[in-house]
Amino acid sequence: MQIHNSLTRQKEPFEPLNPEHVTIYVCGPTVYSYAHIGNARPAVVFDVLARLLRVLYKRVTFVRNITDIDDKINAAAAEAGVEIGVITSQYEQAYLDDLAALGVRPADRTPRVTEHVDDIIGAVRDLIRSGHAYEAEGHVLFDVSSYPEYGRLSGRDRREMIAGARVEIAPYKRDPADFVLWKPSTDEQPGWNSPWGRGRPGWHIECSAMASCHLGETIDIHAGGMDLQFPHHENEIAQSVCWHGGKEYARYWMHNGLLNLDGQKMAKSVGNVVRIRDVLAQVPGEVARYVLLSAHYRQPLDWTDDVLAQARSTLDRVYRALASLSDIEATDFEPTVEFMDALEDDLNTPRALAEVAELVRAANKAESDKDKGAIKGQLLACGELLGLFQTDPAAWFGAGEDGEADEIDALVAERQAARARKDYGEADRIRDQLTERGIVIEDSADGVRWRRTG
Protein backbone atom coordinates (compact mmCIF):
# COMPACT_ATOMS: atom_id res chain seq x y z
CA MET A 1 0.00 0.00 0.00
CA GLN A 2 0.98 3.63 -0.36
CA ILE A 3 1.25 5.98 2.60
CA HIS A 4 1.88 9.70 2.60
CA ASN A 5 4.87 10.04 4.90
CA SER A 6 5.03 13.40 6.66
CA LEU A 7 8.75 12.89 7.02
CA THR A 8 9.32 13.10 3.26
CA ARG A 9 6.10 14.93 2.37
CA GLN A 10 5.27 12.42 -0.29
CA LYS A 11 3.46 9.19 -0.91
CA GLU A 12 5.67 6.16 -0.49
CA PRO A 13 5.15 2.42 -0.78
CA PHE A 14 4.63 1.02 2.69
CA GLU A 15 7.15 -1.65 3.56
CA PRO A 16 7.15 -2.71 7.20
CA LEU A 17 10.49 -3.41 8.81
CA ASN A 18 9.26 -6.90 9.58
CA PRO A 19 6.92 -8.07 6.80
CA GLU A 20 5.24 -10.41 9.28
CA HIS A 21 4.55 -7.83 11.96
CA VAL A 22 3.45 -4.21 11.54
CA THR A 23 3.73 -1.82 14.48
CA ILE A 24 1.65 1.35 14.88
CA TYR A 25 1.57 3.97 17.59
CA VAL A 26 -1.14 6.62 17.69
CA CYS A 27 -1.05 9.52 20.11
CA GLY A 28 -4.05 9.26 22.38
CA PRO A 29 -5.77 11.91 24.45
CA THR A 30 -4.90 13.66 27.66
CA VAL A 31 -7.84 12.74 29.84
CA TYR A 32 -9.00 15.77 31.75
CA SER A 33 -12.37 16.43 30.10
CA TYR A 34 -14.73 14.94 27.53
CA ALA A 35 -13.28 14.42 24.07
CA HIS A 36 -14.60 16.47 21.17
CA ILE A 37 -15.40 15.22 17.70
CA GLY A 38 -12.07 16.54 16.42
CA ASN A 39 -10.34 14.15 18.81
CA ALA A 40 -12.38 11.38 17.22
CA ARG A 41 -10.97 11.91 13.75
CA PRO A 42 -7.55 10.28 14.29
CA ALA A 43 -9.22 7.51 16.30
CA VAL A 44 -11.62 6.69 13.47
CA VAL A 45 -9.18 7.20 10.61
CA PHE A 46 -6.40 5.14 12.14
CA ASP A 47 -8.94 2.51 13.17
CA VAL A 48 -9.60 2.06 9.46
CA LEU A 49 -5.84 1.92 8.88
CA ALA A 50 -5.53 -0.82 11.49
CA ARG A 51 -8.42 -2.78 9.97
CA LEU A 52 -6.81 -2.55 6.56
CA LEU A 53 -3.34 -3.54 7.76
CA ARG A 54 -4.79 -6.50 9.62
CA VAL A 55 -6.11 -7.74 6.29
CA LEU A 56 -2.87 -7.05 4.45
CA TYR A 57 -0.41 -8.36 7.02
CA LYS A 58 -0.15 -11.40 9.21
CA ARG A 59 0.25 -9.53 12.46
CA VAL A 60 -0.36 -5.94 13.54
CA THR A 61 0.23 -4.41 16.94
CA PHE A 62 -1.66 -1.19 17.36
CA VAL A 63 -1.00 1.00 20.40
CA ARG A 64 -3.00 4.06 21.40
CA ASN A 65 -1.92 5.61 24.68
CA ILE A 66 -3.79 7.45 27.37
CA THR A 67 -1.95 10.44 28.80
CA ASP A 68 -2.91 10.53 32.45
CA ILE A 69 -0.14 12.76 33.79
CA ASP A 70 -0.40 16.38 32.73
CA ASP A 71 -0.68 19.81 34.24
CA LYS A 72 -4.19 20.29 32.90
CA ILE A 73 -5.21 17.15 34.71
CA ASN A 74 -3.57 18.53 37.83
CA ALA A 75 -5.52 21.72 37.45
CA ALA A 76 -8.82 19.87 36.94
CA ALA A 77 -8.15 17.65 39.94
CA ALA A 78 -7.19 20.58 42.13
CA GLU A 79 -10.33 22.41 41.16
CA ALA A 80 -12.48 19.39 41.93
CA GLY A 81 -10.51 18.71 45.10
CA VAL A 82 -9.77 15.10 44.17
CA GLU A 83 -6.78 12.94 43.27
CA ILE A 84 -5.81 13.04 39.62
CA GLY A 85 -6.76 9.37 39.29
CA VAL A 86 -10.39 10.29 39.88
CA ILE A 87 -10.33 12.68 36.96
CA THR A 88 -8.31 10.50 34.62
CA SER A 89 -10.23 7.28 35.17
CA GLN A 90 -13.53 9.08 34.63
CA TYR A 91 -12.51 10.70 31.37
CA GLU A 92 -10.55 7.72 30.11
CA GLN A 93 -13.68 5.61 30.40
CA ALA A 94 -15.76 8.33 28.75
CA TYR A 95 -13.26 8.50 25.90
CA LEU A 96 -13.27 4.75 25.34
CA ASP A 97 -17.08 4.68 25.49
CA ASP A 98 -17.27 7.50 22.95
CA LEU A 99 -14.93 5.71 20.59
CA ALA A 100 -16.85 2.47 20.91
CA ALA A 101 -20.01 4.32 19.91
CA LEU A 102 -18.17 5.50 16.82
CA GLY A 103 -17.30 1.94 15.90
CA VAL A 104 -13.64 2.26 16.83
CA ARG A 105 -12.18 -1.08 17.82
CA PRO A 106 -10.03 -1.21 20.94
CA ALA A 107 -6.30 -0.93 20.34
CA ASP A 108 -4.16 -3.97 21.06
CA ARG A 109 -2.67 -2.01 23.93
CA THR A 110 -3.81 1.13 25.69
CA PRO A 111 -0.89 2.09 27.92
CA ARG A 112 -1.10 4.85 30.49
CA VAL A 113 1.73 7.18 31.44
CA THR A 114 1.29 6.41 35.13
CA GLU A 115 2.19 2.79 34.34
CA HIS A 116 5.41 3.87 32.66
CA VAL A 117 7.01 6.39 34.98
CA ASP A 118 9.93 4.02 35.61
CA ASP A 119 10.49 3.64 31.88
CA ILE A 120 10.42 7.40 31.50
CA ILE A 121 12.93 7.88 34.30
CA GLY A 122 15.14 5.29 32.65
CA ALA A 123 14.95 7.09 29.33
CA VAL A 124 15.79 10.44 30.91
CA ARG A 125 18.70 8.93 32.81
CA ASP A 126 20.05 7.38 29.61
CA LEU A 127 19.76 10.69 27.79
CA ILE A 128 21.73 12.46 30.49
CA ARG A 129 24.40 9.75 30.46
CA SER A 130 24.80 9.96 26.70
CA GLY A 131 25.11 13.73 26.85
CA HIS A 132 21.80 14.57 25.20
CA ALA A 133 20.17 16.00 28.29
CA TYR A 134 21.17 18.12 31.24
CA GLU A 135 19.92 19.04 34.68
CA ALA A 136 19.11 22.64 35.52
CA GLU A 137 17.26 24.00 38.55
CA GLY A 138 15.53 20.69 39.23
CA HIS A 139 14.52 20.26 35.61
CA VAL A 140 15.98 17.89 33.09
CA LEU A 141 16.12 19.32 29.60
CA PHE A 142 16.80 17.82 26.24
CA ASP A 143 19.76 19.44 24.53
CA VAL A 144 18.48 20.12 21.05
CA SER A 145 21.91 21.11 19.77
CA SER A 146 23.00 17.51 20.35
CA TYR A 147 20.69 16.34 17.57
CA PRO A 148 21.58 18.00 14.27
CA GLU A 149 18.56 16.61 12.45
CA TYR A 150 16.16 18.44 14.73
CA GLY A 151 13.45 20.12 12.65
CA ARG A 152 13.35 17.59 9.85
CA LEU A 153 9.81 16.37 10.44
CA SER A 154 8.26 19.79 10.71
CA GLY A 155 10.55 21.31 8.10
CA ARG A 156 11.85 24.14 10.16
CA ASP A 157 15.15 25.69 10.93
CA ARG A 158 16.04 26.10 14.57
CA ARG A 159 17.34 29.64 14.19
CA GLU A 160 14.16 30.76 12.47
CA MET A 161 12.07 29.16 15.14
CA ILE A 162 13.78 31.19 17.79
CA ALA A 163 13.16 34.37 15.86
CA GLY A 164 9.45 33.70 15.62
CA ALA A 165 9.01 32.16 19.04
CA ARG A 166 6.16 33.68 20.98
CA VAL A 167 6.87 31.68 24.05
CA GLU A 168 8.74 33.00 27.01
CA ILE A 169 12.11 31.36 27.29
CA ALA A 170 12.80 29.77 30.64
CA PRO A 171 16.06 31.08 32.11
CA TYR A 172 17.43 27.63 32.86
CA LYS A 173 17.43 26.60 29.19
CA ARG A 174 20.81 26.55 27.48
CA ASP A 175 19.06 26.93 24.15
CA PRO A 176 15.56 28.29 23.66
CA ALA A 177 14.57 25.19 21.70
CA ASP A 178 15.50 22.83 24.53
CA PHE A 179 12.49 21.14 26.01
CA VAL A 180 11.64 19.60 29.34
CA LEU A 181 12.00 15.89 29.96
CA TRP A 182 11.40 16.02 33.69
CA LYS A 183 10.21 18.80 35.94
CA PRO A 184 10.02 19.23 39.70
CA SER A 185 6.72 19.00 41.58
CA THR A 186 5.72 21.00 44.60
CA ASP A 187 4.38 19.12 47.61
CA GLU A 188 0.83 19.79 46.46
CA GLN A 189 1.44 18.57 42.93
CA PRO A 190 1.43 14.90 41.93
CA GLY A 191 4.98 13.65 41.73
CA TRP A 192 7.20 10.61 41.50
CA ASN A 193 10.60 10.09 43.07
CA SER A 194 13.48 10.31 40.64
CA PRO A 195 17.26 10.80 40.67
CA TRP A 196 16.48 14.51 40.18
CA GLY A 197 14.06 14.77 43.04
CA ARG A 198 10.32 14.39 43.25
CA GLY A 199 8.78 15.45 39.98
CA ARG A 200 6.87 14.48 36.88
CA PRO A 201 7.59 13.90 33.22
CA GLY A 202 7.49 16.62 30.59
CA TRP A 203 5.01 16.42 27.79
CA HIS A 204 6.87 14.55 25.05
CA ILE A 205 8.89 11.87 26.75
CA GLU A 206 5.96 9.65 27.66
CA CYS A 207 5.18 8.73 24.07
CA SER A 208 8.80 7.84 23.36
CA ALA A 209 8.89 5.64 26.43
CA MET A 210 5.59 3.89 25.77
CA ALA A 211 6.27 3.37 22.08
CA SER A 212 9.62 1.73 22.65
CA CYS A 213 8.33 -0.26 25.60
CA HIS A 214 5.43 -1.76 23.64
CA LEU A 215 6.66 -1.75 20.06
CA GLY A 216 10.45 -1.62 20.14
CA GLU A 217 13.02 1.02 19.32
CA THR A 218 11.94 1.44 15.71
CA ILE A 219 8.26 1.42 14.87
CA ASP A 220 6.64 1.31 11.45
CA ILE A 221 3.93 3.94 11.69
CA HIS A 222 3.48 6.79 14.11
CA ALA A 223 0.27 8.75 13.70
CA GLY A 224 -1.59 11.66 15.19
CA GLY A 225 -3.13 15.02 14.49
CA MET A 226 -1.48 17.57 12.23
CA ASP A 227 -1.11 19.88 15.20
CA LEU A 228 1.16 17.40 16.94
CA GLN A 229 3.74 17.46 14.20
CA PHE A 230 5.48 20.28 15.99
CA PRO A 231 6.68 20.34 18.63
CA HIS A 232 5.40 17.03 20.01
CA HIS A 233 6.47 14.62 17.30
CA GLU A 234 9.61 16.53 16.47
CA ASN A 235 10.67 16.25 20.08
CA GLU A 236 9.72 12.61 20.25
CA ILE A 237 12.00 11.89 17.33
CA ALA A 238 14.90 13.80 18.83
CA GLN A 239 14.74 12.11 22.21
CA SER A 240 14.02 8.63 20.88
CA VAL A 241 16.74 8.64 18.26
CA CYS A 242 19.28 9.95 20.75
CA TRP A 243 18.09 7.55 23.40
CA HIS A 244 18.55 4.58 21.06
CA GLY A 245 21.98 5.47 19.77
CA GLY A 246 20.85 6.94 16.47
CA LYS A 247 18.32 4.25 15.58
CA GLU A 248 15.39 5.47 13.54
CA TYR A 249 12.28 6.07 15.67
CA ALA A 250 9.32 5.85 13.31
CA ARG A 251 9.59 5.01 9.63
CA TYR A 252 6.29 6.47 8.47
CA TRP A 253 4.58 9.45 10.04
CA MET A 254 0.90 10.05 9.33
CA HIS A 255 -0.91 13.23 10.30
CA ASN A 256 -4.63 13.77 10.03
CA GLY A 257 -6.08 17.16 9.13
CA LEU A 258 -8.02 19.07 11.72
CA LEU A 259 -11.74 19.50 12.07
CA ASN A 260 -13.07 23.00 11.56
CA LEU A 261 -16.09 24.63 13.06
CA ASP A 262 -17.08 27.88 11.40
CA GLY A 263 -13.87 27.90 9.40
CA GLN A 264 -11.65 27.61 12.43
CA LYS A 265 -10.06 24.54 13.93
CA MET A 266 -12.04 22.89 16.65
CA ALA A 267 -10.00 22.99 19.82
CA LYS A 268 -10.50 23.33 23.51
CA SER A 269 -8.16 26.28 23.48
CA VAL A 270 -10.32 28.03 20.90
CA GLY A 271 -13.45 27.09 22.79
CA ASN A 272 -15.46 25.92 19.78
CA VAL A 273 -15.67 22.24 20.55
CA VAL A 274 -18.52 19.85 19.91
CA ARG A 275 -18.19 16.94 22.28
CA ILE A 276 -18.50 13.42 20.92
CA ARG A 277 -21.33 12.72 23.31
CA ASP A 278 -23.21 15.78 22.08
CA VAL A 279 -22.92 14.43 18.55
CA LEU A 280 -24.09 11.01 19.70
CA ALA A 281 -27.17 12.59 21.22
CA GLN A 282 -27.92 14.08 17.82
CA VAL A 283 -27.18 11.24 15.39
CA PRO A 284 -26.20 7.56 15.48
CA GLY A 285 -22.45 7.08 15.90
CA GLU A 286 -22.28 5.58 12.45
CA VAL A 287 -23.41 8.87 10.89
CA ALA A 288 -20.60 10.71 12.64
CA ARG A 289 -18.16 8.03 11.58
CA TYR A 290 -19.32 8.34 7.99
CA VAL A 291 -18.74 12.08 8.05
CA LEU A 292 -15.23 11.59 9.40
CA LEU A 293 -14.46 9.17 6.58
CA SER A 294 -16.16 11.17 3.83
CA ALA A 295 -13.15 13.45 3.41
CA HIS A 296 -9.58 12.31 2.90
CA TYR A 297 -7.88 12.10 6.29
CA ARG A 298 -5.22 14.68 5.49
CA GLN A 299 -7.70 17.35 4.42
CA PRO A 300 -9.37 19.74 6.79
CA LEU A 301 -13.03 18.92 7.40
CA ASP A 302 -15.81 21.32 8.28
CA TRP A 303 -18.17 20.01 10.91
CA THR A 304 -21.68 21.21 10.10
CA ASP A 305 -25.25 20.02 10.55
CA ASP A 306 -25.46 19.86 6.78
CA VAL A 307 -22.73 17.25 6.37
CA LEU A 308 -24.37 15.19 9.11
CA ALA A 309 -27.69 15.30 7.29
CA GLN A 310 -26.05 14.34 4.01
CA ALA A 311 -24.23 11.45 5.66
CA ARG A 312 -27.47 10.20 7.16
CA SER A 313 -29.23 10.31 3.78
CA THR A 314 -26.41 8.41 2.15
CA LEU A 315 -26.36 5.79 4.90
CA ASP A 316 -30.14 5.45 4.58
CA ARG A 317 -29.62 4.59 0.94
CA VAL A 318 -27.03 1.93 1.75
CA TYR A 319 -29.23 0.41 4.43
CA ARG A 320 -32.28 0.42 2.13
CA ALA A 321 -30.27 -1.64 -0.32
CA LEU A 322 -29.20 -3.99 2.46
CA ALA A 323 -32.77 -4.21 3.73
CA SER A 324 -33.92 -5.27 0.28
CA LEU A 325 -31.31 -8.03 0.47
CA SER A 326 -32.21 -9.18 3.96
CA ASP A 327 -33.52 -12.53 2.72
CA ILE A 328 -30.49 -13.08 0.52
CA GLU A 329 -27.49 -14.92 1.83
CA ALA A 330 -24.21 -13.09 1.30
CA THR A 331 -21.78 -15.19 -0.71
CA ASP A 332 -18.52 -13.56 -1.81
CA PHE A 333 -17.44 -11.93 1.39
CA GLU A 334 -14.68 -9.99 -0.33
CA PRO A 335 -14.13 -6.26 -0.88
CA THR A 336 -13.88 -5.24 -4.52
CA VAL A 337 -10.54 -4.60 -6.15
CA GLU A 338 -11.41 -0.95 -6.78
CA PHE A 339 -12.34 -0.51 -3.14
CA MET A 340 -9.07 -2.02 -1.94
CA ASP A 341 -7.13 0.07 -4.43
CA ALA A 342 -8.68 3.19 -2.96
CA LEU A 343 -7.90 2.28 0.64
CA GLU A 344 -4.41 1.14 -0.22
CA ASP A 345 -3.80 4.49 -1.85
CA ASP A 346 -3.01 6.42 1.32
CA LEU A 347 -6.36 5.52 2.86
CA ASN A 348 -8.50 7.24 0.23
CA THR A 349 -11.82 6.73 1.98
CA PRO A 350 -13.81 9.14 -0.26
CA ARG A 351 -12.87 7.06 -3.27
CA ALA A 352 -13.65 3.90 -1.33
CA LEU A 353 -17.08 5.30 -0.49
CA ALA A 354 -17.66 6.14 -4.16
CA GLU A 355 -17.01 2.48 -4.87
CA VAL A 356 -19.55 1.55 -2.20
CA ALA A 357 -22.07 3.76 -3.98
CA GLU A 358 -21.45 1.79 -7.16
CA LEU A 359 -22.10 -1.43 -5.26
CA VAL A 360 -25.34 -0.04 -3.89
CA ARG A 361 -26.55 0.81 -7.36
CA ALA A 362 -25.54 -2.66 -8.55
CA ALA A 363 -27.43 -4.16 -5.63
CA ASN A 364 -30.57 -2.22 -6.51
CA LYS A 365 -30.33 -3.36 -10.10
CA ALA A 366 -29.41 -6.98 -9.52
CA GLU A 367 -32.05 -9.49 -10.49
CA SER A 368 -30.76 -12.93 -9.72
CA ASP A 369 -30.28 -14.16 -6.17
CA LYS A 370 -26.79 -15.20 -7.15
CA ASP A 371 -25.83 -11.64 -8.11
CA LYS A 372 -27.58 -10.21 -5.10
CA GLY A 373 -25.76 -12.56 -2.76
CA ALA A 374 -22.40 -11.68 -4.26
CA ILE A 375 -23.01 -7.95 -4.09
CA LYS A 376 -24.30 -8.19 -0.54
CA GLY A 377 -21.12 -9.99 0.46
CA GLN A 378 -18.94 -7.37 -1.21
CA LEU A 379 -20.88 -4.54 0.35
CA LEU A 380 -20.59 -5.99 3.83
CA ALA A 381 -16.92 -6.79 3.36
CA CYS A 382 -16.15 -3.25 2.23
CA GLY A 383 -18.21 -1.97 5.11
CA GLU A 384 -16.33 -4.05 7.61
CA LEU A 385 -13.05 -2.42 6.62
CA LEU A 386 -14.59 1.00 7.06
CA GLY A 387 -16.45 0.04 10.20
CA LEU A 388 -19.74 0.89 8.50
CA PHE A 389 -22.91 -0.89 7.32
CA GLN A 390 -22.76 -3.60 9.98
CA THR A 391 -25.99 -2.56 11.69
CA ASP A 392 -29.08 -4.67 11.13
CA PRO A 393 -31.07 -2.67 8.53
CA ALA A 394 -34.31 -3.08 10.46
CA ALA A 395 -32.62 -1.71 13.57
CA TRP A 396 -31.11 1.13 11.55
CA PHE A 397 -34.47 2.36 10.35
CA GLY A 398 -36.25 1.62 13.58
CA ALA A 399 -33.63 3.30 15.73
CA GLY A 400 -35.06 5.90 18.04
CA GLU A 401 -37.42 5.98 20.94
CA ASP A 402 -38.18 2.43 21.96
CA GLY A 403 -41.75 1.36 22.41
CA GLU A 404 -42.88 3.57 19.58
CA ALA A 405 -42.11 0.95 16.97
CA ASP A 406 -45.05 -1.29 17.87
CA GLU A 407 -47.44 1.59 17.61
CA ILE A 408 -46.09 2.55 14.21
CA ASP A 409 -46.28 -1.04 13.04
CA ALA A 410 -49.92 -1.08 14.07
CA LEU A 411 -50.69 2.07 12.12
CA VAL A 412 -48.86 0.72 9.10
CA ALA A 413 -50.91 -2.48 9.29
CA GLU A 414 -54.08 -0.44 9.57
CA ARG A 415 -53.11 1.50 6.46
CA GLN A 416 -52.39 -1.73 4.63
CA ALA A 417 -55.86 -2.97 5.45
CA ALA A 418 -57.36 0.25 4.13
CA ARG A 419 -55.34 -0.05 0.93
CA ALA A 420 -56.44 -3.63 0.50
CA ARG A 421 -60.06 -2.52 0.46
CA LYS A 422 -59.05 0.41 -1.77
CA ASP A 423 -59.99 2.94 0.86
CA TYR A 424 -57.22 5.29 -0.23
CA GLY A 425 -58.64 8.22 1.70
CA GLU A 426 -58.14 6.38 4.95
CA ALA A 427 -54.77 5.02 3.84
CA ASP A 428 -53.48 8.47 3.00
CA ARG A 429 -54.86 9.89 6.23
CA ILE A 430 -52.82 7.38 8.21
CA ARG A 431 -49.76 8.09 6.11
CA ASP A 432 -50.09 11.84 6.66
CA GLN A 433 -50.39 11.19 10.34
CA LEU A 434 -47.13 9.23 10.27
CA THR A 435 -45.44 11.84 8.09
CA GLU A 436 -46.15 14.42 10.75
CA ARG A 437 -44.32 12.23 13.22
CA GLY A 438 -41.32 12.06 10.89
CA ILE A 439 -42.10 8.60 9.58
CA VAL A 440 -41.80 7.81 5.88
CA ILE A 441 -43.69 4.88 4.40
CA GLU A 442 -42.21 2.90 1.55
CA ASP A 443 -44.49 0.46 -0.26
CA SER A 444 -42.53 -2.15 -2.14
CA ALA A 445 -43.11 -5.44 -3.86
CA ASP A 446 -42.01 -7.34 -0.79
CA GLY A 447 -43.95 -5.42 1.80
CA VAL A 448 -44.14 -2.07 3.50
CA ARG A 449 -41.14 -0.46 5.11
CA TRP A 450 -41.06 2.60 7.30
CA ARG A 451 -38.26 4.76 8.50
CA ARG A 452 -37.61 7.90 10.43
CA THR A 453 -36.39 11.03 8.75
CA GLY A 454 -33.78 13.29 10.37
Next chain:
RNA sequence: GGCUGGGUGGCAGAGUGGUGAUGCAGCGGAUUGCAAAUCCGUGUACGUCGGUUCGAUUCCGGCCCUAGCCUCCA
Protein backbone atom coordinates in the same frame (compact mmCIF):
# COMPACT_ATOMS: atom_id res chain seq x y z
C1' G B 1 7.55 37.46 9.62
C1' G B 2 9.09 31.95 8.71
C1' C B 3 7.33 26.98 7.41
C1' U B 4 3.19 23.59 5.65
C1' G B 5 -1.38 22.75 3.17
C1' G B 6 -5.86 24.18 0.52
C1' G B 7 -9.08 27.00 -3.12
C1' U B 8 -13.46 21.82 -7.94
C1' G B 9 -20.71 22.39 -10.08
C1' G B 10 -26.42 24.59 -4.97
C1' C B 11 -23.76 21.53 -0.81
C1' A B 12 -20.09 17.69 0.49
C1' G B 13 -15.91 15.68 -1.86
C1' A B 14 -12.29 12.49 -5.11
C1' G B 15 -9.39 12.79 -9.35
C1' U B 16 -6.93 13.76 -13.97
C1' G B 17 -2.41 16.91 -19.25
C1' G B 18 -7.20 15.62 -23.99
C1' U B 19 -14.59 11.03 -22.71
C1' G B 20 -18.49 9.82 -16.91
C1' A B 21 -15.96 10.60 -10.08
C1' U B 22 -19.31 9.64 -6.22
C1' G B 23 -23.03 11.18 -2.62
C1' C B 24 -26.83 14.87 -0.99
C1' A B 25 -30.23 18.48 -3.08
C1' G B 26 -32.81 20.06 -7.90
C1' C B 27 -35.05 19.03 -12.69
C1' G B 28 -37.16 15.44 -16.59
C1' G B 29 -38.67 10.35 -17.66
C1' A B 30 -40.00 5.16 -16.23
C1' U B 31 -42.52 2.87 -12.22
C1' U B 32 -46.51 3.61 -8.45
C1' G B 33 -53.81 4.06 -6.53
C1' C B 34 -51.13 8.61 -4.91
C1' A B 35 -46.56 8.88 -2.50
C1' A B 36 -41.85 7.06 -0.88
C1' A B 37 -38.05 4.17 -2.71
C1' U B 38 -35.65 2.44 -7.14
C1' C B 39 -33.83 2.78 -12.17
C1' C B 40 -32.62 5.96 -16.51
C1' G B 41 -31.38 10.81 -18.01
C1' U B 42 -29.92 15.81 -16.72
C1' G B 43 -25.46 20.55 -14.74
C1' U B 44 -21.00 26.16 -19.97
C1' A B 45 -17.28 22.74 -11.97
C1' C B 46 -12.34 23.32 -11.41
C1' G B 47 -9.83 31.26 -7.15
C1' U B 48 -7.21 34.90 -10.44
C1' C B 49 -3.55 36.67 -14.08
C1' G B 50 0.26 34.99 -17.09
C1' G B 51 3.66 30.95 -19.04
C1' U B 52 4.85 25.89 -21.06
C1' U B 53 1.95 22.66 -24.47
C1' C B 54 -1.31 20.82 -30.43
C1' G B 55 -4.27 20.92 -25.81
C1' A B 56 -4.29 22.61 -18.61
C1' U B 57 -8.83 22.23 -13.70
C1' U B 58 -4.39 19.02 -13.85
C1' C B 59 2.72 21.30 -14.97
C1' C B 60 5.44 26.31 -13.88
C1' G B 61 5.39 31.52 -11.99
C1' G B 62 2.97 35.98 -9.89
C1' C B 63 -1.34 37.63 -7.23
C1' C B 64 -5.78 37.15 -4.13
C1' C B 65 -8.32 34.37 -0.44
C1' U B 66 -8.19 30.68 3.32
C1' A B 67 -6.66 26.95 7.12
C1' G B 68 -2.70 24.88 10.14
C1' C B 69 2.12 25.07 12.71
C1' C B 70 5.95 28.39 14.93
C1' U B 71 2.58 28.26 22.54
C1' C B 72 -1.36 23.91 25.15
C1' C B 73 -3.91 21.25 21.21
C1' A B 74 -6.20 15.29 17.73
